[in-house]
Amino acid sequence: xxxxxxxxxxxxxxxxxxxxxxxxxxxxxxxxxxxxxxxxxxxxxxxxxxxxxxxxxxxxxxxxxxxxxxxxxxxxxxxxxxxxxxxxxxxxxxxxxxxxxxxxxxxxxxxxxxxxxxxxxxxxxxxxxxxxxxxxxxxxxxxxxxxxxxxxxxxxxxxxxxxxxxxxxxxxxxxxxxxxxxxxxxxxxxxxxxxxxxxxxxxxxxxxxxxxxxxxxxxxxxxxxxxxxxxxxxxxxxxxxxxxxxxxxxxxxxxxxxxxxxxxxxxxxxxxxxxxxxxxxxxxxxxxxxxxxxxxxxxxxxxxxxxxxxxxxxxxxxxxxxxxxxxxxxxxxxxxxxxxxxxxxxxxxxxxxxxxxxxxxxxxxxxxxxxxxxxxxxxxxxxxxxxxxxxxxxxxxxxxxxxxxxxxxxxxxxxxxxxxxxxxxxxxxxxxxxxxxxxxxxxxxxxxxxxxxxxxxxx
Amino acid sequence: xxxxxxxxxxxxxxxxxxxxxxxxxxxxxxxxxxxxxxxxxxxxxxxxxxxxxxxxxxxxxxxxxxxxxxxxxxxxxxxxxxxxxxxxxxxxxxxxxxxxxxxxxxxxxxxxxxxxxxxxxxxxxxxxxxxxxxxxxxxxxxxxxxxxxxxxxxxxxxxxxxxxxxxxxxxxxxxxxxxxxxxxxxxxxxxxxxxxxxxxxxxxxxxxxxxxxxxxxxxxxxxxxxxxxxxxxxxxxxxxxxxxxxxxxxxxxxxxxxxxxxxxxxxxxxxxxxxxxxxxxxxxxxxxxxxxxxxxxxxxxxxxxxxxxxxxxxxxxxxxxxxxxxxx
Numbered sequence: 033x034x035x036x037x038x039x040x041x042x043x044x045x046x047x048x049x050x051x052x053x054x055x056x057x058x059x060x061x062x063x064x065x066x067x068x069x070x071x072x073x074x075x076x077x078x079x080x081x082x083x084x085x086x087x088x089x090x091x092x093x094x095x096x097x098x099x100x101x102x103x104x105x106x107x108x109x110x111x112x113x114x115x116x117x118x119x120x121x122x123x124x125x126x127x128x129x130x131x132x133x134x135x136x137x138x139x140x141x142x143x144x145x146x147x148x149x150x151x152x153x154x155x156x157x158x159x160x161x162x163x164x165x166x167x168x169x170x171x172x173x174x175x176x177x178x179x180x181x182x183x184x185x186x187x188x189x190x191x192x193x194x195x196x197x198x199x200x201x202x203x204x205x206x207x208x209x210x211x212x213x214x215x216x217x218x219x220x221x222x223x224x225x226x227x228x229x230x231x232x233x234x235x236x237x238x239x240x241x242x243x244x245x246x247x248x249x250x251x252x253x254x255x256x257x258x259x260x261x262x263x264x265x266x267x268x269x270x271x272x273x274x275x276x277x278x279x280x281x282x283x284x285x286x287x288x289x290x291x292x293x294x295x296x297x298x299x300x301x302x303x304x305x306x307x308x309x310x311x312x313x314x315x316x317x318x319x320x321x322x323x324x325x326x327x328x329x330x331x332x333x334x335x336x337x338x339x340x341x342x343x344x345x346x347x348x349x350x351x352x353x354x355x356x357x358x359x360x361x362x363x364x365x366x367x368x369x370x371x372x373x374x375x376x377x378x379x380x381x382x383x384x385x386x387x388x389x390x391x392x393x394x395x396x397x398x399x400x401x402x403x404x405x406x407x408x409x410x411x412x413x414x415x416x417x418x419x420x421x422x423x424x425x426x427x428x429x430x431x432x433x434x435x436x437x438x439x440x441x442x443x444x445x446x447x448x449x450x451x452x453x454x455x456x457x458x459x460x461x462x463x464x465x466x467x468x469x470x471x472x473x474x475x476x477x478x479x480x481x482x483x484x485x486x487x488x489x490x491x
Numbered sequence: 492x493x494x495x496x497x498x499x500x501x502x503x504x505x506x507x508x509x510x511x512x513x514x515x516x517x518x519x520x521x522x523x524x525x526x527x528x529x530x531x532x533x534x535x536x537x538x539x540x541x542x543x544x545x546x547x548x549x550x551x552x553x554x555x556x557x558x559x560x561x562x563x564x565x566x567x568x569x570x571x572x573x574x575x576x577x578x579x580x581x582x583x584x585x586x587x588x589x590x591x592x593x594x595x596x597x598x599x600x601x602x603x604x605x606x607x608x609x610x611x612x613x614x615x616x617x618x619x620x621x622x623x624x625x626x627x628x629x630x631x632x633x634x635x636x637x638x639x640x641x642x643x644x645x646x647x648x649x650x651x652x653x654x655x656x657x658x659x660x661x662x663x664x665x666x667x668x669x670x671x672x673x674x675x676x677x678x679x680x681x682x683x684x685x686x687x688x689x690x691x692x693x694x695x696x697x698x699x700x701x702x703x704x705x706x707x708x709x710x711x712x713x714x715x716x717x718x719x720x721x722x723x724x725x726x727x728x729x730x731x732x733x734x735x736x737x738x739x740x741x742x743x744x745x746x747x748x749x750x751x752x753x754x755x756x757x758x759x760x761x762x763x764x765x766x767x768x769x770x771x772x773x774x775x776x777x778x779x780x781x782x783x784x785x786x787x788x789x790x791x792x793x794x795x796x797x798x799x800x801x802x803x804x805x806x807x808x809x810x811x812x813x814x815x816x817x818x819x
Contacts, residue, residue: 215778215779216777216778217747217776217777219775220776235817236817242778243778
């Protein structure tokens with residue numbers, strides 16, 4: 033018996049995915065454990081292993097097409113030639129409960145038709161809000177493609193099959209909990225242009241986003257020439273990949289919902305640099321960076337300042353016992369923060385090795401969900417690019433993020449005289465709902481003491 | 492291509508004459524079609540030319556003579572039945588629905604009915620409620636009937652010839668107001684295929700679907716749309732059933748918005764079926780819901796002003812077009 037394979041949910045926050053490549057083609061057999069496809073989520077590219085074995089009968093989705101979790105994406109059959117037309121009809125209507133052997137006379141969960149008021153100029157028909165795992169497309173659901181009535185000469189009228197299968201199932205839209213309305217063609221345009229239409233304002237009735245709004249946003253977003261600019265001014269539109277979309281969403285949400293404040297502390301790096309140099313001399317095979325040392329320092333400081341190792345949860349504050357430090361890594365596709373778990377319990381050697389391994393995996397987009405989810409604190413270092421100070425955006429739902437800058441040689445005051453010192457700026461961005469100014473200052477003070485006297489880590 | 496400039500009425504007349512000339516099995520029957528040369532002169536000169544065995548004047552008994560035609564078709568003759576107006580076809584509904592529509596099927600294919608039932612349908616000029624019915628959707632409702640509705644002289648001649656030649660049965664719904672309209676008709680044996688729509692005007696902004704007199708009305712008002720800055724694309728289905736949804740869909744995929752104009756009523760009207768088929772095939776290409784402009788929900792009044800208020804007009808179509816363009 034054939035069955036529909038649906039876009040799997042590969043992480044708790046995954047809402048949709050993109051098939052970046054099919055590993056099997058129609059007609060091929062696939063075994064349990066074999067990989068059917070590579071699926072790109074907002075975090076990583078993952079291999080999708082089969083839980084069943086059988087014959088791939090049909091692929092329903094093109095590589096590159098974004099598809100909601102739960103949408104039918106392929107047909108798996110027991111044999112290479114059984115009839116799958118019933119199943120295909122179901123896939124087109126996105127039947128919520130795939131019953132491969134039931135006749136498609138009526139699409140499952142097809143909502144009732146809306147009332148037909150005369151001269152209705154607006155009002156998309158009411159549709160049920162779809163839960164993330166469901167795959168029922170919004171009403172009106174076209175009836176499954178029924179076979180033509182017995183042919184009469186020149187008198188048949190067979191209903192043409194729906195084109196729903198050719199398009200990805202839509203994502204349940206919402207903005208501030210309110211449903212966002214967009215016309216079908218507007219949505220199609222937005223997908224084509226790689227726009228997150230949920231952020232658009234609609235000019236249609238009831239705030240409906242229409243094609244014109246999408247087109248305007250598409251040109252505006254890529255810096256359309258100002259009025260009066262020379263005709264034919266050059267620009268290029270780049271579609272958003274999943275990671276960029278996720279970054280856009282998270283950063284916006286963080287800045288819009290978290291009351292950020294920043295506190296900066298300049299520290300003297302001589303002793304830390306000397307410590308690293310000493311390690312390198314005695315342990316030449318050990319590759320330790322300033323960043324690794326800073327992770328160790330932060331881990332120790334977080335143990336001493338649990339208020340910073342916390343999270344605002346609306347009606348309470350969660351204090352974590354574990355110290356899981358997320359380390360910002362830059363990849364070609366964008367920024368990702370793999371997590372170093374139990375950083376306070378790991379030695380420097382282990383920290384250095386794990387961070388290196390995680391960064392490599394991040395660049396190859398091979399991080400598993402356990403490796404990039406969670407984290408109680410984030411460290412972001414732009415020092416290697418010469419940045420002397422910056423304010424990082426909090427990695428929600430964490431309470432703090434530490435921005436680390438370059439080590440620079442500059443004049444410093446010692447006693448009442450001038451000397452040449454090596455300094456570095458630490459800027460802590462904090463969620464003021466959890467961390468007050470004094471708490472931030474005290475944490476920075478502890479960091480400064482440990483950095484300026486690394487032997488204190490032994491305490 | 493060489494064309495002649497003739498009226499819709501003359502086009503029908505030519506089609507009848509040419510088909511009766513071509514095939515001795517084709518004959519015409521109806522009220523006043525013979526000696527009177529037709530209530531609307533569609534059959535002018537045919538009795539003189541073909542004689543009383545080919546042109547039959549019937550009594551005022553639609554149910555009777557329609558049944559007669561069914562019987563004749565069952566023997567292999569090819570009757571063309573004229574209803575003086577399609578409203579009188581209602582008297583023959585049993586023969587049309589129970590016999591004409593179903594005999595082929597119920598006889599297991601033994602009795603095809605190559606018959607055409609034609610006449611003017613829809614509102615005319617102040618002929619009031621009982622003489623102004625648009626019956627396209629009533630006939631299209633039943634499997635077994637083909638329904639065509641030409642809007643131009645060329646389509647009228649071409650469709651009537653195709654209808655007479657088809658295995659049938661065909662309901663051809665003309666329009667009294669259109670009988671006097673002139674248009675270019677190709678010379679020679681001009682036929683129009685059943686089941687094929689026609690883009691009467693191409694455009695980029697909005698798809699207007701209209702048949703019969705409504706198609707004529709919209710086409711004649713092309714200048715009004717142009718002045719409003721709306722580049723309409725007019726698709727005339729020509730055949731109501733089987734509907735050429737492909738041509739309509741191709742237009743919708745281009746313009747992304749549709750206004751359907753019909754003289755008939757709204758509930759279960761032809762436009763409802765067309766809209767449903769468009770939603771099924773072109774959902775992702777629509778930027779706005781489909782708007783239908785129809786006869787209002789009342790029997791058609793006799794008074795001139797009330798009749799006009801009950802039927803679609805160009806201003807309504809322009810407003811609807813602006814609406815789906817979000818320019819209202």
